[in-house]
Amino acid sequence: MTVLVFLDPAHPDGRIADAGVPALLATDQGVTRGDGIFETLLAVNGAPRKVQAHLGRLAASAQSLSLDVPGEEAWLRAIATAVGAFASASPPAPDEDGNTNVVVKLIATRGPEGAGSPTSWVQATAVPPALAEQRAHGLAVILLDRGYDSTVAQRAPWLLLGAKTLSYAVNMAALRHAHAQGADDVIFTSSDGHVLEGPTSSVLLAHLKDDGGAPVKRLITPSLDSGILPGTTQGALFTAAKAAGWELGYGPLVPADLLDADAVWLVSSIRLLAPVNSIDGTEIGTAEVRARLTAELSALLAQTH
Amino acid sequence: MTVLVFLDPAHPDGRIADAGVPALLATDQGVTRGDGIFETLLAVNGAPRKVQAHLGRLAASAQSLSLDVPGEEAWLRAIATAVGAFASASPPAPDEDGNTNVVVKLIATRGPEGAGSPTSWVQATAVPPALAEQRAHGLAVILLDRGYDSTVAQRAPWLLLGAKTLSYAVNMAALRHAHAQGADDVIFTSSDGHVLEGPTSSVLLAHLKDDGGAPVKRLITPSLDSGILPGTTQGALFTAAKAAGWELGYGPLVPADLLDADAVWLVSSIRLLAPVNSIDGTEIGTAEVRARLTAELSALLAQTH
Incomplete structure (x- = not known):
């Protein structure tokens, strides 16, 4: 079940379209050039989570691509329409906590060639069951070279490294x-050996220290200036973790930092916190610590909005 | 005027679709992920040029992306249908040589999420008038860092550097x-300082040598192992130039090689040979030599198929 709602000035709440019927021109530059942007967020019990962070990142991506997209009000109304229509058409079953979840994707393309106006829509779908599996059982991850060095984003804005594009x-x-090698997912590294992000996720790691004084829990993520996407889930979790007494840290990180960590996660708005069991075949921490920290941080993340 | 012909097993010659009517599902991974491939070629007097080279490169791109696309026969039939329908609907005016030209684009995407079958179509359109301008008047070009080093393509096939993707x-x-800086186009360089290609073109350069012995004319292009797309126009022109007595050379090339050249061109199937007047503000050769060599090589290219 997929609900589509196109942003359309003639329909202030968005125009619902049948997802089984073609809705895009074949000349749309979203498809002919991958020229557009997107966001993916979770709606919990009908309320889109971190919606301002997602709309802010969408606006930043649009600016990187010189793309003139609709304003926040139009997106918010279309999101509400899509989530409402999805709940009516295909009420999601409550999760283990009694919440209902819907995946909401926002897409804006440069529109058909020659038209000069973007095509923008919201899509609502069910949460893929595989993600709960990933949270529960963890991931085998491999490191892959992303080809860029960790300084190029700053000097080459045309590479769009901080933008969430359709390309x-x-x-x-x-x-x-990764799948061909029997792994579940990827952590990209820069050509100069820094840890970056996953193909559809941010990377977090935890270091615990208990040297006889007060125990220290540290949550770390690669620094943004290495050319990664600012993670909305990472951002929300950092705020919550700090309030709960965690120290926060920001890269540069190298693969050895991952292998030394007590736990590593791939995080995203839909997947939430998926623990990494192994990287290139080396186990990260222990199953007990991974499970305990995943539960602790997932509970913190669930309290954010 | 745009003619669309979808590859469709129920229509051996392809299924003509109205380009003004939506033809793609909004969930097609061509748009949601830029996950697909394309080729652009010229049909002259109804005959697609270098069609085997383009179909060969399409097949290579498909293999890089593990994309199962239709076979050559289906593409050839759809191309013929599209070119024929375009000629009937909107007969192109003959060019300066009395030929009619149609732009033919082949696109294959991974198809709608969950469908497991690609979406493939052929698009026929008129040649943009700006391209004849570019051939006649030349281009102001800037060099931009592509971010990748010239060896990464070999060791990181997941970067898809030799594939012509929709991303x-x-x-x-x-x-x-480039346009924001008042330039017309771009030549990408690798992070280790090698000349690569344009965003939608290959780079060629000519060196003339007349040291008292027999004059030598040398046509040079960056080597493929630097992670560039194999140019079908470059390939056809090299074959024709060799037969006409030119020496051929293959990079590695550095920007100084461009600035030292007697002429530099951006070449592609639709643009053909567009001379580069200047790179980062420095004139390349002289207007007289650029014009003479452009005429000579354009005549050779016109004889290829």
Whole structure:
């Protein structure tokens, strides 16, 4: 079940479209050039989570691509329409906590060639069951070179490294490469050996220290200036973790930092916190610590909005 | 005027679709992930040029992306249908040589999420008038860092550097960056300083040598192992130039080689040979030599198929 709602000035709440019927022109530059942007967020019990963070990142991506997208009000109304229509048409079963979840994707393309106006829509779908599996059982991850060095984002804005574009063919190819090797997912590294992000996720790691004084729990993520996407889930979790007494840290990180960690996660708005069991075959921490920290941080994340 | 012909097992010659009516599902991974491939070729007097080279490169791109696309016969029939329908609907005016030209684009995406079958179509359109301008008047070009080093393509196949994918957002952003600086186009360089290619073209350069012995004319292009797309126009022109007495050379090339050249061109199947007047503000050769060599090589290219 997929609900589509197109942003359309003639329909202030968005125009619902049948997802089984073609809705895009074949000349749309979203498809002919991968020229557009997107966001994916979770709606819990009908309320889109971290919606301002997602709309803010969408606006930043639009600016990187010189794309003139609709304003926040139009997106918010279309999201509400899509989530409402999805709940009516295909009420999601409550999760283990009694919440209902819907995946909400926002897409804006440069529109048909020559038209000069973007095509923008919201899509609502069910949460893929595989993600709960990933949270429960963890991931085998491989490291893959992303080809860029960790300084290029700053000096080459045309590479769009901080923008969430529709040009995801490399991200998808990296995931296929991992699956062909029997792994579940990927952590990209820069050509100069820094840890970056996953193809569809941010990377977090935890270091615990208990040297006789007060125990210290540290949550760390690669620094943004290495050319990664600012993670909305990472951001929300950092705020919550800090309030709960965690120390926060920001890269540069190298693969050895991952292997030394007590736990590593791939995090995203839909997947939430998926623990990494192994990287290139080396186990990260212990199953007991991974499970305990995943439960602790997942509980913190669930309290964010 | 755009003619669309979808490859469809129920229609051996392809299924003509109205380009003004939505033809793609909004869940097609061509748009949601830029996950697909394309080729652009020229049909002259109804005959697609270098069609085997384009179909061969399409097949190679499909293999890089593990994409199961229709076979050559289906593409050839759909191309013939599209070119024929375009000629009937909107007969192109003959060019300066009395030929009629049609732009033919082949696109294959991974298809709608969950469907497991690609979406494939052929698009026929008129040649943009700007391209004849570019051939006649030449281009102001800037060099931009592509971010990748010249060896990464070999060791990181998931970066899809030799594949012509739909994920062209960076190519489009680089062109916008050039236009914002008052330039017409871009030549990408690798992070280790090698000349690569344009966002939608191959790079060629000519060196003339006349040291008292027999004059030598040398045509040079960056080597493929630097992670560039194999140019079908470059390939056809090299064959024709060799037969006409030119020496051929293959990079590695550095920007100084471009600035030292007697002429530099951006070449592609639709644009053909567009001379580069200047790179980062430095004139390449002289207007007289650029014009003479452009005429000579364009005549050779016109004889290829």
